Amino acid sequence: MHINTETPLPCSYLSPSSDPSVADDSVNGVVKPRILLMGLRRSGKSSIQKVVFHKMSPSETLFLESTNKICREDVSSSSFVSFQIWDFPGQIDFFDPTFDYEMIFRGTGALIFVIDSQDDYVEALSRLHLTVTRAYKVNPSISFEVFIHKVDGLSDDHKIEKQRDIHKRTNNDLTDAGLEQIHLSFYLTSIYDHSIFEAFSKVVQKLIPQLPTLENLLNIFISVSNIVLWHAIRLIVSLNKQHVSTNTKKNCAPFSSMRLRNMGFTAPNHNKAKQRNDLYCYRAILFKSGLSFTRCCGLPVGLILGLFS
Numbered sequence: 549m550h551i552n553t554e555t556p557l558p559c560s561y562l563s564p565s566s567d568p569s570v571a572d573d574s575v576n577g578v579v580k581p582r583i584l585l586m587g588l589r590r591s592g593k594s595s596i597q598k599v600v601f602h603k604m605s606p607s608e609t610l611f612l613e614s615t616n617k618i619c620r621e622d623v624s625s626s627s628f629v630s631f632q633i634w635d636f637p638g639q640i641d642f643f644d645p646t647f648d649y650e651m652i653f654r655g656t657g658a659l660i661f662v663i664d665s666q667d668d669y670v671e672a673l674s675r676l677h678l679t680v681t682r683a684y685k686v687n688p689s690i691s692f693e694v695f696i697h698k699v700d701g702l703s704d705d706h707k708i709e710k711q712r713d714i715h716k717r718t719n720n721d722l723t724d725a726g727l728e729q730i731h732l733s734f735y736l737t738s739i740y741d742h743s744i745f746e747a748f749s750k751v752v753q754k755l756i757p758q759l760p761t762l763e764n765l766l767n768i769f770i771s772v773s774n775i776v777l778w779h780a781i782r783l784i785v786s787l788n789k790q791h792v793s794t795n796t797k798k799n800c801a802p803f804s805s806m807r808l809r810n811m812g813f814t815a816p817n818h819n820k821a822k823q824r825n826d827l828y829c830y831r832a833i834l835f836k837s838g839l840s841f842t843r844c845c846g847l848p849v850g851l852i853l854g855l856f857s
């Protein structure tokens with residue numbers, strides 16, 4: 549199960565305001581949340597998009613050409629998970645009068661800024677500051693997400709050190725500008741492991757307005773059901789075997805069958821499960837545990853939502 553991407557929308561060499569297809573982003577009158585991928589040249593933006601949504605192997609990204617235009621793409625796996633990704637060329641000039649950044653930021657749900665951690669990041673940080681302050685003035689409700697990318701080349705200590713340094717410098721810059729209320733989320737990512745899927749999943753989850761309501765409803769379902777959780781976990785683990793890392797297994801330890809039995813869950817009664825109500829509960833538990841599982845191991849949330857939609 550994976551997130552399906554619809555036909556890519558045309559890339560635009562024009563300023564978005566002069567591109568008629570940008571003016572109307574809505575599908576059947578519903579405007580999809582927009583995720584922007586920004587950052588300096590060669591920071592890894594297009595690679596992230598290709599690996600996460602097009603199943604491109606990380607090594608193939610070595611041959612990607614530099615993006616010189618805004619590329620937009622629709623992503624949808626269900627009615628819950630549906631959004632647009634805009635991949636920007638490395639150097640966007642906010643002062644270019646043909647670049648209508650107000651129009652772009654107004655319809656944006658999340659702005660992902662990608663920083664190449666293997667490179668000197670001083671210029672990237674000043675570009676991040678400029679981008680975030682501009683975007684925030686136009687649309688304070690944007691989620692600002694910083695991917696400290698290409699961490700596969702760094703030791704664990706080095707990763708933590710870089711994250712701390714980037715976090716500190718960025719927050720100092722915002723405080724100096726009197727904008728300490730802007731919240732940035734930081735992620736250590738690489739296309740060579742599951743970290744990029746985990747980070748994207750967290751970004752997308754923030755864009756699903758129905759998520760809290762769904763979770764509440766499912767909690768109610770679960771509280772009245774006695775069907776075991778471990779079946780769901782096993783099902784999901786077996787569906788995603790290829791993504792399961794040692795870390796994931798550790799995260800899933802609380803769901804071990806022994807513990808679930810101790811928590812009072814019993815094996816499902818298959819005769820009863822055939823009954824309509826139990827079936828609904830069963831699916832609800834699968835869905836709920838899928839969400840928890842997605843959170844704990846960082847698989848794309850669409851993977852789970854798509855399963856039960």
Ligand SMILES: Nc1nc2c(ncn2[C@@H]2O[C@H](COP(=O)(O)OP(=O)(O)OP(=O)(O)O)[C@@H](O)[C@H]2O)c(=O)[nH]1
Nearest residue numbers: 590591592593594595609610614615638698738739
């Ligand atoms: N080591 C490592 N290299 C990566 C990673 N992600 C991307 N790269 C490499 O970084 C280089 C640049 O990647 P792109 O995706 O073209 O970068 P971009 O930000 O889209 O570049 P522009 O289109 O010029 O803005 C490629 O050679 C990728 O293989 C990563 O996680 N780790």
